[in-house]
Amino acid sequence: MNFQLSEEQLAVQQAARDFAQSELLPGVIERDAEQKFPAEQVKKMGELGFMGMMVDPKYNGGGMDTISYVLAMEEISKIDASASVCMSVNNSLVCWGLEKYGTEEQKEKYLKPLAAGKIIGAFCLSEPEAGSDATSQRTSAEDKGDYYLLNGTKNWITNGNSASVYIVIAQTDVAKRHKGINALIVEKGMPGFVVGKKEDKMGIRGSDTHSLMFTDVKVPKANRIGEDGFGFTFAMSTLNGGRIGIAAQALGIASGAYELALKYSKERKAFGHYLSEHQAIQFKLADMATKIDAARLLVWQAAYLKDQGKNFVKAAAQAKLYASQIVQEVTTDAVQIHGGYGYVKEFHVERLMRDAKITQIYEGTSEIQKMVISRELLR
Numbered sequence: 001m002n003f004q005l006s007e008e009q010l011a012v013q014q015a016a017r018d019f020a021q022s023e024l025l026p027g028v029i030e031r032d033a034e035q036k037f038p039a040e041q042v043k044k045m046g047e048l049g050f051m052g053m054m055v056d057p058k059y060n061g062g063g064m065d066t067i068s069y070v071l072a073m074e075e076i077s078k079i080d081a082s083a084s085v086c087m088s089v090n091n092s093l094v095c096w097g098l099e100k101y102g103t104e105e106q107k108e109k110y111l112k113p114l115a116a117g118k119i120i121g122a123f124c125l126s127e128p129e130a131g132s133d134a135t136s137q138r139t140s141a142e143d144k145g146d147y148y149l150l151n152g153t154k155n156w157i158t159n160g161n162s163a164s165v166y167i168v169i170a171q172t173d174v175a176k177r178h179k180g181i182n183a184l185i186v187e188k189g190m191p192g193f194v195v196g197k198k199e200d201k202m203g204i205r206g207s208d209t210h211s212l213m214f215t216d217v218k219v220p221k222a223n224r225i226g227e228d229g230f231g232f233t234f235a236m237s238t239l240n241g242g243r244i245g246i247a248a249q250a251l252g253i254a255s256g257a258y259e260l261a262l263k264y265s266k267e268r269k270a271f272g273h274y275l276s277e278h279q280a281i282q283f284k285l286a287d288m289a290t291k292i293d294a295a296r297l298l299v300w301q302a303a304y305l306k307d308q309g310k311n312f313v314k315a316a317a318q319a320k321l322y323a324s325q326i327v328q329e330v331t332t333d334a335v336q337i338h339g340g341y342g343y344v345k346e347f348h349v350e351r352l353m354r355d356a357k358i359t360q361i362y363e364g365t366s367e368i369q370k371m372v373i374s375r376e377l378l379r
């Protein structure tokens with residue numbers, strides 16, 4: 001792998017950095033406090049091409065590689081992880097699967113506006129009783145000939161209210177277990193589809209996480225992605241790529257907290273010296289930077305393998321497992337370096353510490369990543 005980023009990749013990184021500083025930083029504390037979805041900011045992210053970065057330009061995408069995507073994810077996550085999870089879900093869990101497995105009609109109708117950021121998508125797998133154990137889907141999609149009758153509840157859905165298009169995983173034939181599951185494209189406004197309660201979360205509070213209820217929703221067969229029974233494989237292969245996005249998000253939260261701590265250590269004096277002159281702080285900074293660099297190498301490796309068309313399942317799970325672990329440590333240290341200021345809202349690091357936790361839970365918990373890694377090792 002070449003560690004020298006191309007001019008295009010550097011330009012994407014700079015554009016994401018500039019956007020995060022100028023558009024996401026102002027108001028990020030208020031959006032967190034008020035649980036306000038960054039609607040205007042996400043709209044601008046769409047206009048700048050951040051919502052469908054890897055999609056072919058013929059479907060309104062940016063035609064970029066996964067390395068560019070993780071660079072942008074890292075920069076945006078440094079400032080606002082609520083905006084970056086919206087971006088990650090739209091790019092990796094919605095656009096990617098539609099482009100890879102959707103029909104031309106589905107791409108024309110749904111992928112084009114999603115990749116342009118004109119509308120937002122959501123990926124609906126988790127249920128009240130099926131989180132990690134994803135094959136135990138209770139949501140049913142009964143085959144009624146030219147449509148599916150969708151019934152059930154989905155939980156903890158990112159972009160739950162702001163989305164217009166939802167990819168819903170549901171069971172059609174229980175006897176076939178995971179081979180009886182389908183992935184259906186559901187539009188907001190379809191009769192019987194109701195957006196449920198918004199979750200009051202510990203972190204990523206600007207992200208709108210909702211439950212969704214489906215009661216006798218008629219979903220046309222034309223909205224099924226792939227062959228009958230392909231839904232679980234669809235979900236798993238989509239999540240493989242999604243995990244690179246979340247790993248990059250964790251990396252970004254960690255580097256955002258580290259940069260703030262580094263800056264603060266050069267401004268604040270204690271015992272007559274800047275914090276950065278105390279070895280206790282220097283060693284903390286050294287550990288933080290080393291962990292971040294190691295996480296970045298794992299994230300880039302996974303992105304690189306994906307771009308090369310190689311098997312990246314293990315690399316993606318390793319990147320997510322590791323980046324989501326070190327971000328807990330790095331954000332905690334960043335709060336510690338800030339002392340009392342780190343515990344109050346205006347210094348940002350307490351929010352980054354709260355935002356960090358979810359990266360060990362969504363798109364597969366750390367325990368699930370260990371299952372994925374060990375299965376790949378023992379294959």
Ligand code: CAA
Pocket residue numbers: 089093123125126131132133134135156157158178232233236237239240313361362363364365368371372
């Ligand atoms: N890639 C591709 N296919 C995979 C796969 C992977 N990583 N993992 C499993 N599969 C396939 C298997 O090959 C198998 O298919 P075949 O029978 O055709 O070979 C099928 O899926 C079932 O696999 P298993 O028998 O291994 O199933 P299992 O029940 O033992 O375990 C699991 C599967 C890996 C634990 C899976 O349930 C899993 O990944 N769970 C976590 C779910 C998850 O990540 N949820 C996140 C929710 S989405 C989210 O958070 C989005 C958001 O809003 C931010």
